[in-house]
Amino acid sequence: GAPGVINGLTCGAGMPYRLSDIAIKYGIPYYPIVSSGRAFNALWRRAYSKAPELLGGVVYEDPWRAGGHNGLSNTENPLHPEDPFPRVLELRRVMRQYGLDETPIIMAGGVWALEDWQDWIGNPDLGPIAFQFGTRPLLTKESPIPEAWKRRLLTLKKGDVYLNRFSPTGFYSSAVNNSFMHDLRGRSERQVAYSPEATAELDASYGVGARKREVFVSSTDRQHIAGWEAAGFTEALRTPDDTLVFVTPDSAREILADQTNCMGCLSACKFSNWMQREPYTNGQKADPRSFCIQKTLQTIAHAPNDEHADDVVDHNLMFGGTNAWRFGTDPFYANGFVPTVGQLVERILTGR
Template identity: 70%
Template sequence: MRAINAIRMGGVDVLPLVEGGKGVSISNGLSAGNWALAGGVGTFSAVNADSFDVNGRAIPQVYHGRTRRERHEELVSYAIQGALTQARRAWEVTGGKGRIHANILWEMGAAERIITEVLEQAKGLIHGITCGAGMPYRLSDIAARFNVYYYPIISSARAFNALWKRAYSKTAELLGGVVYEDPWLAGGHNGLSNGEDPLRPEDPLPRVMALRKVMRDFGLHETPIIMAGGVWCLEEWESWIDNPDLGPVAFQFGTRPLLTQESPIGNAWKQRLLTLKEGDVFLNRFSPTGFYSSAVSNGFLAELRERSERQVAFTTETIGEHVAEYGVGPRKRIVYLTYADRERALAWERQGFTDALRTPDSTLIFVTPEKAREILEDQTACMGCLSSCRFSNWAQHEPDYTNGKKADPRSFCIQKTLQDIAHESDEPAAVERNLMFSGHNAYRFGKDPFYSSGFIPTVKQLMERLLTGR
């Protein structure tokens, strides 16, 4: 195995080992601080991070506003205070000597406003901003305002080309690196384009080579590319290290830091990671963002799959084969199905799925009365955690603060489930009933001898392991 030497990134020499930022409250100041203390780049999530009371207990993010806009303002306040708390916590762990990045999602609600306020109040504590989940054109402007480095997360050379030409060329000196995130293997939200097949993964090397070519065309010969998604051990990437065709390369680890002593996830979640099998991580499109995402296949995802499978198209007047009357809702308003779909609907009713909910695509999904109440309550309780949400139809743009479409009951409240699993994952039931993001390599926890007999390392022990190449 080649020696893992420091590289120049963000104006300093660091080990080319970057902690992937995982929200909500999964990459925090403790994990990031310890990663940085070991010589790499620590990353805390600034997506609705935890803040604490005087006794050190996480403050529940409870919303009291009567309107979505009022609750959105509460969310923004929670987000700013939580990110500041984690930035200060990371600084305390490192004694101000480590390299700390804050991770944000461009499509999170009020992203620009939140990170701007955090950087204003945390001067000197945060050295870089990583940002994905969208096309963050204004990321460089924010970085320039506070003289911090920025690290866009992209999944193709084409995406970076667009970002550079529109915005980043004006602030090239603060571009600390470009994160290439494999859209098939990374955990969380994935950057698959409409022209890419989710079932046909592509080799990352040609895609990263294409990215480096574009970067060299722009004079970015020494700007590191940070490989993210599918990275487990460096001996599998040995041909990338010190490769003159690739130029400076670092590696981002998102999944492996989940299973450390400093990781804030609960014990039931950690134990579930140790039992995963290949294929247990599911690439799906249920997210209210509209992006693909990768998560552990559990009861939560099974219910969403089944919900969408119990689905039929309808019309509001007789058209073609849609001539079979069917009553929807308490008032049994008549819509028209095909005769075959009406038989399917009646069969689902006999199984207890008696509530038909309309989707924006002129279809009906069939759920139990209890699930229907939960869906409607979650939609009503929306606090605008995304810039645009297909589940609740929220959008942060004035004047009406909607995306102009009907709320989609095939999706879910992402804020609710991520907060629940972040804070209740000591309980096995919470791990089963919530969205559990993960990279596709998570099954390797159960195969890697490093984790034999249920061993859970400290961050320092994990970093030492990574530096061996294994």
Template identity: 60%
Template sequence: MFKGLKPILYGGREVWPLVEGGKGVSATNHMSSGAWAAAGGIGTVSAVNADSFDAEGRIIPQVYQSLTRKERHEELIQYGIDGAVAQVERAYEIANGNGAININVLWEMGGAQPILHGVLERTRGKVAGVTCGAGMPYKLSEIAASYGVYYLPIISSGRAFRALWKRAYSKAAEWLGAVVYEDPWLAGGHNGLSNAEDPRVPQDPYPRVAELRAVMREGGISDDLPIVMAGGVWRLDEWDNWINNSELGSIMFQFGTRPLLTQESPIPPGWKARLMTLEEGDILLHRFSPTGFYSSAVLNPFLRNLEGRSERQIAFTKEHVGDHAFALDVGIGTRKNYWVTKGDLQHAREWHGAGYTEAIKTPDDTLIFVTPEEQKQIRKDQADCMGCLSQCAFSSWAENEKNSTGRLADSRSFCIQKTLQDIAHGGPTEENLMFAGHSAFRFKSDPFYSNGFVPTVKQLVDRILTGA
């Protein structure tokens, strides 16, 4: 029988130990996070390129006017601050004094530090904590502490937390609100898989979280400080042995996927409808993201196109070397200094004959073959870059003196800002990146959603509290 949860103290008030996952570009906003807090949990406003509003309450399109990437990057930072502030203020009003409001940022997003400073400065007293992952956010504790808010690092191993604690977090221990363990195989969005871990062999989260707690104890951190289990959490009765478990200490649970399918969820109707049709195996753990991280998304035509782009790939040399004894004669215009193997020459000719007539060089001394239309779109997307990441493989943007990674732009990837903005604001679900956790297929079989039922956030939270 399900033990049930008890409220905990967070931000000076009692809340349910239930956290709404803060999902990227506009997939959580003031409506969903405010409602989650109103239901007594911890709502999480996504502070990643969040929407802001005009005087009539309409979303302000994020259109970039500047000619240079660096200037567009400054526009992006201002959009980011204004949008997150607007979302926090609205969420705080909806919560009406209940629960708590966190914000979520990605450490590897463009302008992460100035955006975080700008948002926390303008929302004093309204934000309880900052969750942050996608990288090693060493300065997170310093920034959060300077505004008197909690910080909740998102990590995927005890080893990662140990590094953060020793280098920075131990100096601001009193503001550590919780540690979020995000399962790198099951969570949606970007995943924290290390090079030592096999993406095809998921590991049981229990021993990994037990190890994390052991690392926290090494640092003198009380068992009362919660670990938030995130990724793969669907119903709490499946996690019953984690509750009141002395080996794990205090545990909270984060729900990222289930809140997508609520009345208050801001994602468009087409996205919600697609969630109800997913089958097990429809979520792909892939490495096409321009961040360089693994990420999990619905395996739709958008991702299949990226798979195809990488499959139409051959290695080359600039000189006649070994098996690279055949001059490439398709896809390269008048250039004749690409040498390939006999088999790859045959592949290239077949792709050329199928309409993939343009060859694009990659940073790894390979060529990918695409259609002329696709090449044109790739080049435009790369030229339109506004620096939404600290460094981007797709466009070669980086937040450094030269604003460049120093590597060739990688056309095997894509503009993540463009596709996430498009799908969040009504663009076609089959032609955009659709992030989702690996449990999303359960919408179809869970009786709670039978006959197309879409709950309110309050109904969902009440359901979760029963264990189901």
């Protein structure tokens, strides 16, 4: 529907095997996003070897530094970021096995200034290298994010953006540690194991819901529950892991309403247990420790520019790369300066 307008295809968030098929169909380059040489190797062997001439470049998205959903594997520790250089070097080694010596690698995630990457540029071991700026363009005149989001970027401190696994996609994601994230952490922290029948460890009776259906928790957790209820967290919601999480009545109503109003935006959703194929459910309980991602992303993207805007930004998912705190320390943004895209590009070309 857009002949001559599309210059290339890119896709991440998983293993985009079909990307090369789409590129072949329309005769345009493709730029897969990977987070390791191992991932690219699997993609090449299964699919991309059919279209080597259309492979325009490979985006290495650092799973610890990029904003949004990241490709951390089960063998990688989210709390211990790895140096990207040896990982990209391994990616190039894999690519060279397939004759892709001159295919550019595009470094994404944690890229702020080109002067930070001097050892990469022109390095023969890495080969052709380019850099993707994902965070800095957020804070430009033309950026469509709300003004309250832009103001918040200028106040971030180091460590204010962190990896979490609350997303209904099941992926780790990188977001600003605001009240929205505090609430999600609180749900998981106010969590106890339960059983429908008494066991040696779960021997204390507790009534769940309006009908006070009896379940059993540990004696120690029964004391924790009493404390949470005294603080207003009186509603117990079941999780797929046979645990109860405790939230306020208002929060419980919002969670249940969001689950009921699911629009099926994901092929499989932890929060609502939706699945696109029959039987249209993954067979698991909906997980109240997660959230409706479509609702929160739509809400923050369209936050009104009024007196409530800052609250809207603080109470919704605010994706960001881990380097977003540098807005507050980079002299380019002193006194709240917000550049145009043109001014930003000029700044980037200076290396700073």
